[in-house]
Amino acid sequence: AQSVTQLDSQVPVFEEAPVELRCNYSSSVSVYLFWYVQYPNQGLQLLLKYLSGSTLVKGINGFEAEFNKSQTSFHLRKPSVHISDTAEYFCAVTPTDKLIFGTGTRLQVFP
Amino acid sequence: DAGVTQSPTHLIKTRGQQVTLRCSPKSGHDTVSWYQQALGQGPQFIFQYYEEEERQRGNFPDRFSGHQFPNYSSELNVNALLLGDSALYLCASTYPKQGSPLHFGNGTRLTVT
Numbered sequence: 001a002q003s004v005t006q007l008d009s010q011v012p013v014f015e016e017a018p019v020e021l022r023c024n025y026s027s028s029v030s031v032y033l034f035w036y037v038q039y040p041n042q043g044l045q046l047l048l049k050y051l052s053g054s055t056l057v058k059g060i061n062g063f064e065a066e067f068n069k070s071q072t073s074f075h076l077r078k079p080s081v082h083i084s085d086t087a088e089y090f091c092a093v094t095p096t097d098k099l100i101f102g103t104g105t106r107l108q109v110f111p
Numbered sequence: 112d113a114g115v116t117q118s119p120t121h122l123i124k125t126r127g128q129q130v131t132l133r134c135s136p137k138s139g140h141d142t143v144s145w146y147q148q149a150l151g152q153g154p155q156f157i158f159q160y161y162e163e164e165e166r167q168r169g170n171f172p173d174r175f176s177g178h179q180f181p182n183y184s185s186e187l188n189v190n191a192l193l194l195g196d197s198a199l200y201l202c203a204s205t206y207p208k209q210g211s212p213l214h215f216g217n218g219t220r221l222t223v224t
Contacts, residue, residue: 032210034212090153092153096167096209098144098159098169101155
């Protein structure tokens with residue numbers, strides 16, 4: 001079975017500061033990894049995905065994530081956040097196409 | 112290019128009633144999945160449909176059932192509603208290929224009173 005742990009339920013940060021949202025996963029088989037963002041009253045939008053190849057993955061809106069197999073982590077980073085990045089962020093894994101989500105991290109960007 | 116569309120956007124039902132939620136997948140997608148997102152939680156997988164058959168199922172009781180139509184649209188039915196069924200129900204579509212990302216609709220907010 002697979003599981004996802006998002007270590008921080010909330011991350012407050014000031015505008016233009018860097019941010020890292022942490023994600024660790026557990027799986028006995030190889031998995032694909034994803035980060036999704038959810039804005040208020042909306043569905044989930046794909047930020048980026050890791051399927052194979054380079055462990056540094058670039059996504060939309062200036063986000064990137066690094067896959068670390070030895071640490072079973074897939075942390076999300078952005079060098080300079082904007083007010084509009086305020087949202088809920090979900091890490092997810094799948095060995096096939098059934099996504100298993102973490103509980104989410106609320107990113108709150110302050111001016 | 113139309114994305115995933117869900118209807119209705121909001122719904123209020125009473126305990127014991129039955130509800131049907133509807134989903135149209137993104138153009139070109141033929142696989143539809145349903146997720147339940149309780150307040151403050153991540154989405155939980157309910158089931159997935161492909162070629163009008165339920166292909167995978169999560170840990171949900173038989174009160175939750177679904178259907179996929181020849182045009183790939185899908186319905187989620189929940190019988191004998193409980194207060195705990197109150198949640199955002201998300202539909203997602205994709206291609207039947209490993210690693211293909213899911214595209215989500217904006218969800219149906221179900222409130223059971």
